[in-house]
Amino acid sequence: MARSPSLRKLRYFVAVAESGKVTQAAVDLNVSQSSITTGVREIEDELGVKLFDRQAQGMVLTREGTRFLDRVRHVFQAVDEAFDSTRVHSPTLEGRLDLAMSYTVAGYFLPPLLAQFQRRYPGVTVRLHEASRPTIQAGLLGGRFDLAIMLISNLEPGAPLAQHLLIRSPRRLWVASHHPLHGRRDVGLADVAREPYIMLNVDEAEQTALRYWAPSGLGPQTLFSTSSVEAVRSLVASGSGVSILSDMVYRPWSLEGRRIEHIDLADPIPTMDVGFAWDRKRALSPPAQAFRDALIEAMAAG
Structure with a gap:
């Protein structure tokens, strides 16, 4: 057998x-x-x-x-x-959780973890809110949201929020499989600056990109700016341009079935950090605490 x-x-x-x-x-x-x-x-x-x-x-x-x-x-x-x-569930835990999240978290990180939590705590009603960083921050401080999963690397220094890091997602250069930069050693921002660039503009991606470009004195030649990761994927895979995005949203294939490669850059590129945020002046509600603990446990288990 x-x-x-x-x-x-x-x-x-x-x-x-x-x-x-x-x-x-x-x-x-x-x-x-x-x-x-x-x-x-x-x-x-x-x-x-x-x-x-x-x-x-x-x-x-x-x-x-x-x-x-x-x-x-x-x-x-x-x-x-x-x-x-x-697992031993907690049927006695009931209540409502108003959970805020950013676009990237909603599309590429949260769904399977949320499903696990809902199976484990069926008595908790989870209300989901997708919003921008400023809206999430205001909602947490104003009591509209109990907890948020967001790109905590986008939070301003000194933001009055408690934070807990879940993952650091490296950013790499995306190119088509046939692109001349694929297979080259020591590709840096100077090389990228000579290529047409596909800019993702959700979750403050454009502002973040310009910040890490600034020390080089260079900038991307933006061919197209879009809120669609799939549009970026398709344009890169077809050879229309290149992009720098995080591993969390990377997939090796476009919707058309074309191959996308990702390359480590020689220049320092900050990671995209995903984590929890909440109002440090307010204690988490039991549903919010249970959700935070469940996701931390799930991430630790791999």
Whole structure:
């Protein structure tokens, strides 16, 4: 009887599929590259199919690999739901949580974590509010919001809010797989400044970008400014321009199925930091405290 791949190997496979590189998957999972390579090959041997085309630019999913990735994601969702349904829940915790969030958090970070919390605490009604940083800050201080998950790296120094960091997401240069900068060593902002630039303008991304460009004395040649991450992805993948965005919103494929690569830059680029914020002068309500503790626990568990 064929042996089933372990969940650990499946996590290796998903990490490689999402990053397109064994080196990046090893960094993301904090394991050796040889462990990743061996794990993926063992899955391919056990399945009897080729999941990746190994190219100079990285690991590209085959058609069978793409189908397998979709099924593996369902497996991990089922595992999460099984653990959540078996844990000792707190049916006595009731109340309402007014949770604010920024655009990026709403689209690329919160949904699976929110679903886990709602299964664990069915008596808590969560009301979601997507808003800009100034609106979130005013809402927390004015009592409209109980808690926020936002880009705390965008908060002004001395902001009267308590904070708790959840993740630091590195920013890298996004280019098309056929772009001349892909594969070059020591790519810096001077190289990027010569390229057409696709600027994302949500969650103060444009203001943040101009701040880290300023020390170089250079600036991006903005071809297009947009609030759509998918538009950035498509334009970069087609070779129309380049962009610098965080790993949290990175996906190796555009909607059209074109490949996107991301490159470490030689110049220092600040991370995008996601975390909790709340009014330091007010104690968190029981639902807000439970939500904060549950997400911290989930992030620590990986």
